[in-house]
Amino acid sequence: MTEVPGYSIAVRALCEFTAKAGDLDLRFTPSPTALEGIVGHRTVAARRSEGYQAEVSLQGDYHSLRVKGRADGYDPARNRLEEVKTYRGDLNKQPDNHRQLHWAQAKIYGWLMCQKLQLPRIDVALVYFDIVSERETCLDQTFEASQLQAFFEQQCARFLAWAEQEMRHRQARNQGAQALAFPHAGFRPGQRHLAESVFKAVSTGRCLMAQAPTGIGKTVGTLFPMLKALAPQRLDKVFFLTAKTPGRKLALDAARLLTDSAPAMPLRVLEMIARDKACEHPDKACHGESCPLARGFYDRLPQARAAASQVTLLDQAALRGIALEHDVCPYYLSQEMARWADMVVADYNYYFDFSALLFGLAQANGWTVATLVDEAHNLVERGRQMYSATLDQATLAAVLKSAPEALKKPLQKVNRQWNALHGPQIAAYQAYDKPPEKLLLALGSCATAMGDYLNDHPQGLDSGLQAFYFDILQFGRVAESFDEHFLFDIHKRDVGRQRSLSTLCLRNVVPAGFLRPRFTASRSSVLFSATLSPRRYYADLLGAPTDTVWIDVESPFQAEQLDVQVVSRISTRFARRQASLDPIVALMARQFDERPGNYLAFFSSFDYLQQVAGLFAERYPHVATWTQSRGMGEAPRQAFLDRFMEHSQGIGFAVLGGAFGEGIDLPGSRLIGAFIATLGLAQFNPVNEQIKQRMAAIFGDGYDYTYLYPGLQKVVQAAGRVIRTQQDRGVVMLIDDRFGEAKVQRLLPRWWSIKQEALGSPCGPAGFHQGSQGAL
Secondary structure, three states: OOOOOOEEEEHHHHHHHHOOOOOOOOOOOOOOOHHHHHHHHHHHHHOOOOOOEEEEEEEEEEOOEEEEEEEEEEEOOOOEEEEEEEEOOOHHHOOHHHHHHHHHHHHHHHHHHHHHHOOOEEEEEEEEEEOOOOOEEEEEEEEEHHHHHHHHHHHHHHHHHHHHHHHHHHHHHHHHHHOOOOOOOOOOOOHHHHHHHHHHHHHHOOOEEEEOOOOOOHHHHHHHHHHHOOOOOOOOEEEEEEOOHHHHHHHHHHHHHHHHHOOOOOOOEEEOOOHHHHOOOOOOOOOOOOOOOOOOHHHHHHHHHHHHOOOOEEOHHHHHHHHHHOOOOHHHHHHHHOOOOOEEEEEOHHHHOOOOHHHHHHHHHOOOEEEEEOOHHHHHHHHHHHOOEEEEHHHHHHHHHHOOHHHHHHHHHHHHHHHHOOOOOOOOEEEEOOOOHHHHHHHHHHHHHHHHHHHHOOOOOOHHHHHHHHHHHHHHHHHHOOOOOEEEEEEEEEOOOOOEEEEEEEEEOOOHHHHHHHHHHOOEEEEEEOOOOOHHHHHHHHOOOOOOEEEEOOOOOOHHHEEEEEEOOOOOOHHHHHHHHHHHHHHHHHHHHHOOOEEEEEEOOHHHHHHHHHHHHHHOOOOOEEEOOOOOOHHHHHHHHHOOOOOOOEEEEEEOOOOOOOOOOOOHHHOOEEEEOOOOOOOOOHHHHHHHHHHHHHHOOHHHHHHHHHHHHHHHHHHOOOOOOOOOOEEEEEEOHHHHOHHHHOOOOOOOOEEEEOOOOOOOOOOEOOOOOOOO
C-alpha cells in the first residue's frame, strides 16, 4: 500500500534545509532585482529551441514527504534540465556554499523530471545568466536516473525526521487549539462580539476592521479566535503585527496566558526584533572572517534549530539564550525559526515593507497565513514611511570626498543633475508632478557603477557610501511606482557663496496600493484599534478590500466613569498660545486641588509643553511634575512611567502623539486624569498643504484627511489612557475652542458624555453642566 504524503515542501526550501553548510556570510554583493531575475529567465528561455519547455511543474514523494516545485526549463531534444540563476559581477567569486545549494536544487529537479518522463538518464545544467552582459555560463553534467534518485532520497531522508516531528507538532497544535478554552472566567463586555467577528472573518476569508475601545482586551479578544481557527481553516501561521514595542509585549503576554491555560497545545510563539537590538557583536561584520557567531553558522544551525523548536515562547531573551548556547547569531536564528513558528510577533515592516521577510516567506512557501494588525491607525503613517524615499545632497557631498576614484565620475554626474534642479526653483520648498527623468537616469547609472564596484571589491565600501547606495536603490524602487498617490518635492537651503543644497523626497501619501495586496494575500487580515473612525478615511488610505467587514464594538465603560469636559474659552492656536499659558496653568492647578492624584498633560509641541510646565512649576512648586524630553530612550521613558505609582501624586507633561499618547497602561489610581491642550492637528507647513491638496484631489476632503481626522485620533488615544478597567474613574479636559464644534464632537467616542463649559471666570471654569452635547 502506497504511503500517503503528509508533509509538503518546496524544492528550494528542502535544499536550503539540507544543503547549506559553512559560514553565514552577509557581505553585501549586489544581486539582480526580482524584475531583472524574471527578465533574465525569459531571455534564456527565448534563446532555446522551439520545443523548449519553461516553468515545468514537478513533484515527487518519499515516504510521507512530498517535494514540489517548478524547474526553470527542459529541452526534450537535448534531454537537458536547466536550473537558471541570474547574477551580476564576477561569477568566480561566488561562494562555494551557494554553488552547492544551486547544484542540489538542479539535481532534485533532474530526478523529478526523470521520474515524470521515465528517463534512464538526463543532462543537468546550471545556467548562470549575467544580467549586465547577457552572457550565459553553463555548467552541465550527465547523471544516471539512479544517481539522482539516490541524491533525492538522501536529501529527503535528512529532512524527513524533522518533517515527521513537524507533522506531529502540527497535529498536536491543531487538536490543542480546537480544545482551547477562553483563558478568563468570562468575556468582558464587547469582547465576545470582537472575538466572534474575528472568527467569522477568518472563516469566510475576509478582512475585518474592528474599532474597539481601550480596556476591552483587544489582544486576547483577537488572538483567541484566530488560534481557534488554526485547524478548521488550515492556517500555517498567525502573524501578530505591531507598531511599537509595547504592542509586542502585550501580544507576548496574551500568548503566554493562552499557552499556560492549555498545556496540551504546543504552540510555538516567536518574537522578532530589529537587527541592531539583537546583534551580539555590533563592532563586527556579518561574515565568518569577522564574527564568531557567523563562523560555521550553518554547521551549528541544526542543533540550535532543534533546541529552539522545543520552546513554546521564543521571546528575545529565550532565543538569545539558545543562540549563544549553540554559538550562532540570535538574529539569524530568529529568521530561521520564522519558518517553523506557529505565531510570529513582529513589527509592521516584517510583513508590509517592500522586502518584508514574513510576506516573502509566506509567498515562497505557499503558506496560508492570517494577520492581526494591532493599533492599526498607526499603519497609515507607517505605510507612508515604508513606501517613501529621501536623498540628501549633503550626504552626496560627503561621500564624494571619500569615494574611490572609479565612482567619482558617476557620483559627480548625479550631483550635476541635482544642481540643475535648483535653478528653476525660487522658493525653498516646491512640489512637482513627477521626479526628473535625467536625475533618475543618473541615479540608475550610479547605482550600477556602485554595484559593479562592490562585486569587484569584496571588502566593500565605507559605511557612509554604502548607506548612500542603499538610499539610491530605495529611491529608484519608489520612483518605479510613482503615481498620483505620491508627491515629489525639493527642500532647498542656501549654504553660502550663492550655493544651495537640497533634499529630494518621493513622498507616499496614500499607501493603499501597497497595503491592499498584503491584506488579500492572507486568509484574513484583522485590523483593530480604539480609533478607526471615520471608517472611509481608514478604508481609503489603508486599501481595505471592498468586502471588508467593519464593526464598532460597544464600550465596556459607562459614561459616568469618565468626566469629559470641554474648555472652549481657551484657544491653543499658535497665534494665541502665549495668552493660553495662564488659564491652562490655573485650570490644571484647580483640578489637581479638587482631586489630587496622577495626571497626564498633553501638548502639541515640546516648546509649548516646556512653557506650560515651567510656568506651572514656578507657581505651584508643591505639586510634583515631570516632563517628556526630545529623543527619549527606552530607559528614560520607563522612568517617566514609573513616576505614576498607585499612591503618588503629580503631573506628567507629554507631547500628543508621542511615546505616552498610546500603548501605555496606567490603571486605577496610577492615572486619574488627562489635560489635552491641542486638537493634535499636524503642523501647518508647505508639505502638509501639498498633502491636503492631493487628498482633496483624490478623496474630495483635503483638510479633514490631512489635519482633522489624524489629529482627533491622537486625542482619543491619549484620553484612552485614563480609563483602563471597569473600576476606573477619571477626568479628561479637552482644552481648545474647536472642541466645542459639533463636527469635532461627532468624531469623539459615542460612549462619552461631554460636558460643555459654562460661561464664567476667565481664570478657570466656573462650572460644568450635565448633558451629552456632541455625543454620538
